[in-house]
Amino acid sequence: MMSIVIKTENVTKVFNPNLPNEVKAVTDISIEIENGEVVVLKGPSGSGKTTLLSLIGCMSRPTEGSIIVNGKDVARLPERFLTKIRQKTFGFVFQMFNLIKGVNVIENVMLPLYPTDAKLFVIKKRAEAILDKLDILKKRDFKTQSLSAGEQQRVAIARALINEPEIILADEPTAHLDTKLSEDLIKILRGLNEDRKTIIIATHDPFVYEKAFVHRIIEMRDGVIKNPTPQIIPYPENEVWDK
Ligand SMILES: Nc1ncnc2c1ncn2[C@@H]1O[C@H](COP(=O)(O)OP(=O)(O)OP(=O)(O)O)[C@@H](O)[C@H]1O
Ligand SMILES: [Mg+2]
Secondary structure, eight states: OOOOEEEEEEEEEEEEESSOOOOEEEEEEEEEEEEEOOEEEEEESSSSSSHHHHTTTSSSSEEEEEETTTTEOOOOOHHHHHHHHHHHEEEOOOOOOOTTTBBBHHHHGGGGTTTOOOHHHHHHHHHHHHHHTOOOOGGTTSGGGGSSSOOOOOOHHHHHTTTOSSEEESTTTTOOOHHHHHHHHHHHHHHHTTTTOOOEEEEEEHHHHHHTTTOOOEEEETTTEESSOOOOOOOOOOOOOOO
């Protein structure tokens, strides 16, 4: 049965309120995302994709409105609860990978779990298993700056998965990848969705949003949603996957 994992109600985010450099980054956004969906936030640069993604991921708070994660309104929760929800619920894949230089691959992957009670050897085992699944285990002791873009991307994905999140948030995940690596990334995301993960991707890359594994495209422009009730894309429509 489908259930709603994310709901935003009339969410508005204003940066620098009441100052000359005030920006209304997103305005009055109400969306619902169901468990197991792959949703693309599409729109030109500056349209509010990253802002909405970071609101959904509890990395910033709305100026107005509610963000409901698994039935709980998180918009005004104290920071320590937000941190917990963030850690338990979301895996983040950023545009610039955000890996830590000078730290090796396995440590980068383990990082999100360091502030938890999980035992070190348990975290390490889990990190190794994920790196293996993404076919990058052989690089476990390499510093991340010595890896290729595609390898760094996979390390970033491994790190996003270490906490076994139910929702993956990816911001322009193909931005620094060529066609082949983008293809690999889509395959990885598709595999995660087959494991029932909900995936929300902010992108203006047609290579991503034209793929059949995307269920819904939410179009943004100037901080608002252009298609308030986006059609669900019929599942295997425009593409046959070679697995
Ligand atoms: N921390 C911030 N402080 C002030 N303004 C911001 C901040 N973050 C974003 N903005 C502004 O909010 C608007 C939306 O930005 P956002 O980063 O969400 O767009 P985007 O759709 O992700 O763009 P891109 O495709 O370039 O990544 C832009 O006008 C941007 O300049
Ligand atoms: Mg962005």
